[in-house]
Amino acid sequence: MDEMNNRGYKVATEWRDKNYRGKIAESYDNLEAVKINTQFIKNIMKAYLQECIVNLRLKGIEFEG
Numbered sequence: 001m002d003e004m005n006n007r008g009y010k011v012a013t014e015w016r017d018k019n020y021r022g023k024i025a026e027s028y029d030n031l032e033a034v035k036i037n038t039q040f041i042k043n044i045m046k047a048y049l050q051e052c053i054v055n056l057r058l059k060g061i062e063f064e065g
Contacts, residue, residue, distance in 0.1 A: 001011050014020045019028040056063070 001015050005011050017027075018031050018033075021027055
């Protein structure tokens with residue numbers, strides 16, 4: 001939520017509640033925090049980045065980096 005707020009989105013305060021799931025879905029009952037495997041996330045992000053690069057190249061967009 002902080003990142004979205006930093007990018008200029010107007011985040012409703014309800015989304016700061018870890019149990020909130022939107023206006024339609026029923027809220028969680030005291031959802032537990034789970035430690036995320038950061039290596040897994042890094043691998044997912046690398047794969048996503050490669051997909052984005054391929055997508056851009058297919059659209060004729062080339063860049064260095």
